[in-house]
Amino acid sequence: MPFEILRAEARSILTPVTGFLREAGFTHSLTPARNCTFGCSYCYVPTMRVQGGLKPTDWTHWGHHTTFKANAAALAARAFRPGQRIYCSPLTDPYQPAEATERLMPGILEALASTPVPPEVFVIQTRGTGVLGDLELLRKAAARTTLRVSFSVTTDREDVRRIFEPHCAPIEARWRTIEALRRAGIEVFATLAPILPCDPLALLRRALAATEGPVIADPFHVRETKRSGATTREAAAAICRRHGWEEWLDPAFHRELLAEMTASAANAGRLFCHGPGGFGRLALSRELSSGTGSL
Numbered sequence: 001m002p003f004e005i006l007r008a009e010a011r012s013i014l015t016p017v018t019g020f021l022r023e024a025g026f027t028h029s030l031t032p033a034r035n036c037t038f039g040c041s042y043c044y045v046p047t048m049r050v051q052g053g054l055k056p057t058d059w060t061h062w063g064h065h066t067t068f069k070a071n072a073a074a075l076a077a078r079a080f081r082p083g084q085r086i087y088c089s090p091l092t093d094p095y096q097p098a099e100a101t102e103r104l105m106p107g108i109l110e111a112l113a114s115t116p117v118p119p120e121v122f123v124i125q126t127r128g129t130g131v132l133g134d135l136e137l138l139r140k141a142a143a144r145t146t147l148r149v150s151f152s153v154t155t156d157r158e159d160v161r162r163i164f165e166p167h168c169a170p171i172e173a174r175w176r177t178i179e180a181l182r183r184a185g186i187e188v189f190a191t192l193a194p195i196l197p198c199d200p201l202a203l204l205r206r207a208l209a210a211t212e213g214p215v216i217a218d219p220f221h222v223r224e225t226k227r228s229g230a231t232t233r234e235a236a237a238a239i240c241r242r243h244g245w246e247e248w249l250d251p252a253f254h255r256e257l258l259a260e261m262t263a264s265a266a267n268a269g270r271l272f273c274h275g276p277g278g279f280g281r282l283a284l285s286r287e288l289s290s291g292t293g294s295l
């Protein structure tokens with residue numbers, strides 16, 4: 001999909017978090033751009049509208065353009081403080097397709113690696129294989145702070161992936177990215193979110209094989225279980241209805257799915273977690289995460 005890249009100077013780069021991320025244990029989010037050129041059909045961000053810092057053209061043309069915060073690295077260098085647990089990002093993918101040419105993340109990682117006052121935890125949430133282009137910088141930053149990559153894989157079915165997220169990398173390329181990050185010594189989590197139609201136990205087995213830590217997951221966010229705030233975009237619900245996948249929107253089905261995956265992971269001696277508690281695994285300080293407690 002062709003997309004347009006815009007640039008603007010931002011006034012600030014770190015935002016104190018509320019809701020889901022605060023419950024998970026994060027203190028701030030860092031969002032390098034507005035709108036995301038992956039343009040996933042299920043993305044909850046456009047449903048947040050102005051609460052997500054968006055302009056009307058963002059939620060009416062989700063994925064068609066993105067506005068980079070051109071001064072993000074300079075702002076980040078001034079904003080980092082000890083004790084911060086930062087999630088990058090709840091509102092865009094830091095390795096969205098437009099990042100391949102704009103290259104904002106290297107400056108942010110350089111700031112992270114060189115700040116005299118590194119944050120406690122810095123989490124990169126992405127489904128972009130372009131993260132591998134910054135491997136050396138990730139290593140440098142990981143030497144200064146607890147840096148984690150939470151890498152999203154949503155299904156084990158390539159046909160399903162192409163329908164819901166046609167602008168994201170194929171599934172195997174994503175597993176290879178996770179494995180390459182792990183080999184490079186970067187702490188990486190497989191995040192199965194949102195869980196799209198799939199063979200859930202096959203997806204889980206692949207995640208367990210590719211990673212060492214807990215596997216994090218979340219089904220679609222639907223209004224029945226999420227009384228307020230962002231929910232899965234209507235475009236994904238329409239796809240489910242069109243293909244006979246309505247059960248993947250059903251809270252009762254979600255409960256069974258998560259219970260089955262939790263039990264299967266436990267049989268393998270591993271932790272499978274979801275919701276704020278699951279994402280909270282990403283926010284833990286290094287000392288706590290090396291413990292054996294469970295959520």
Ligand code: SF4
Pocket residue numbers: 036037038039040042043044045090091092093096127
């Ligand atoms: S990559 Fe994330 S932020 Fe970007 S469109 Fe997809 S779900 Fe939304």
